[in-house]
Amino acid sequence: MGVMTRVQAREAAREVLEIIPLVMRTVAAELRAAGEMPAPAHFGLLSALSVRPRMLTDLASLQGVSLPTMSNSISAMVERGWVRRAVPQGDRRVVMIEVTATGRAALERVSRSAEMHLADVLTPLDMPARRRLRGGLGVLRKVFAGTPVSVSRKRHRTPAKRRSYVS
Amino acid sequence: MGVMTRVQAREAAREVLEIIPLVMRTVAAELRAAGEMPAPAHFGLLSALSVRPRMLTDLASLQGVSLPTMSNSISAMVERGWVRRAVPQGDRRVVMIEVTATGRAALERVSRSAEMHLADVLTPLDMPARRRLRGGLGVLRKVFAGTPVSVSRKRHRTPAKRRSYVS
DNA sequence: GTGATAACTTAGCACTCTTAACCATTAGGT
DNA sequence: ACCTAATGGTTAAGAGTGCTAAGTTATCAC
Numbered sequence: 001m002g003v004m005t006r007v008q009a010r011e012a013a014r015e016v017l018e019i020i021p022l023v024m025r026t027v028a029a030e031l032r033a034a035g036e037m038p039a040p041a042h043f044g045l046l047s048a049l050s051v052r053p054r055m056l057t058d059l060a061s062l063q064g065v066s067l068p069t070m071s072n073s074i075s076a077m078v079e080r081g082w083v084r085r086a087v088p089q090g091d092r093r094v095v096m097i098e099v100t101a102t103g104r105a106a107l108e109r110v111s112r113s114a115e116m117h118l119a120d121v122l123t124p125l126d127m128p129a130r131r132r133l134r135g136g137l138g139v140l141r142k143v144f145a146g147t148p149v150s151v152s153r154k155r156h157r158t159p160a161k162r163r164s165y166v167s
Numbered sequence: 168m169g170v171m172t173r174v175q176a177r178e179a180a181r182e183v184l185e186i187i188p189l190v191m192r193t194v195a196a197e198l199r200a201a202g203e204m205p206a207p208a209h210f211g212l213l214s215a216l217s218v219r220p221r222m223l224t225d226l227a228s229l230q231g232v233s234l235p236t237m238s239n240s241i242s243a244m245v246e247r248g249w250v251r252r253a254v255p256q257g258d259r260r261v262v263m264i265e266v267t268a269t270g271r272a273a274l275e276r277v278s279r280s281a282e283m284h285l286a287d288v289l290t291p292l293d294m295p296a297r298r299r300l301r302g303g304l305g306v307l308r309k310v311f312a313g314t315p316v317s318v319s320r321k322r323h324r325t326p327a328k329r330r331s332y333v334s
Numbered sequence: 335g336t337g338a339t340a341a342c343t344t345a346g347c348a349c350t351c352t353t354a355a356c357c358a359t360t361a362g363g364t
Numbered sequence: 365a366c367c368t369a370a371t372g373g374t375t376a377a378g379a380g381t382g383c384t385a386a387g388t389t390a391t392c393a394c
Contacts, residue, residue: 013285015304021207023311024191025231040188064192069351093359093372118180121310129306136303137182139296143288144193206380236382260341260390
């Protein structure tokens with residue numbers, strides 16, 4: 001089958017390690033410059049929540065962070081008035097997070113602004129470049145979206161159960 | 168001419184905004200799990216410095232962060248024994264940062280480990296997917312490597328007469 | 335020499351992320 | 365019913381990143 005060799009994977013890994021942090025810092029700076037959006041995390045959260053309310057645990061695993069981290073982030077957003085904690089009747093352990101009108105408006109504003117900044121950078125791309133970018137992003141999404149992220153006990157990557165991501 | 172339309176750029180921007188943070192968190196988690204490497208930033212720094220020593224200002228603009236931030240990061244790394252601050256004879260204002268043997272060893276170790284983790288995730292990719300990934304990363308590099316990063320009024324990206332620091 | 339500027343450092347603040355420890359609430363087994 | 369897990373969240377402590385504003389030296393320009 002046409003799987004990557006170990007060496008190719010290492011090469012690709014090195015590239016990821018080099019490029020992603022750079023992009024990340026840039027994106028974070030854009031969001032910051034866009035005003036009032038403190039962190040990229042909040043943006044993603046707001047996006048996800050604008051689709052439908054979610055419980056805290058789901059949000060945490062969606063973003064690949066620990067529960068306390070998510071709890072903190074949500075607290076920060078609650079203080080900003082962007083989201084609300086609600087306890088459903090069925091199971092009183094869970095906390096549902098829902099966007100407020102304020103939050104929706106903020107998302108709209110920042111989203112527009114940040115995307116315009118980014119779009120400024122991306123506009124010069126020609127069609128093949130754009131295609132490559134989208135393809136690469138798609139692969140990244142497939143690869144990283146399904147990853148359990150933090151594998152508990154040290155020094156062990158599960159060897160067997162890897163899904164194979166066919167294009 | 169095949170440039171992106173505004174709409175396409177916005178779409179691509181949205182994807183970047185969605186995917187990059189996710190990848191970033193995953194990568195950070197891998198590095199952390201690889202042991203003793205606190206942050207992706209340190210990794211990149213160590214890589215850059217292993218090529219040749221750099222002055223603080225250059226490091227900052229290389230990574231697209233402010234000077235104080237870089238100063239802090241370097242302080243953290245100095246405490247770990249990975250790098251050393253040195254004052255050159257020519258200009259006693261500048262601080263040259265150089266990797267120590269310890270730092271080089273740490274880079275070796277963590278690099279190997281992190282790349283193996285990442286490679287685990289990337290190995291299942293088939294050839295077209297791999298090609299797409301590399302293509303996308305290439306585009307990202309081109310787009311973001313040249314960007315002054317933070318555009319807010321100050322652009323402390325020194326414009327012209329960069330001195331050349333011959334090693 | 336005086337004053338501007340360049341290279342860094344320090345301090346204070348806001349945020350992310352972690353683990354460990356701790357409360358609730360619900361589900362299971364006997 | 366009862367006691368024990370397991371599940372869902374929160375709080376606390378600690379390390380890191382990143383920022384701006386306000387210093388400190390050292391060098392340059394005149």
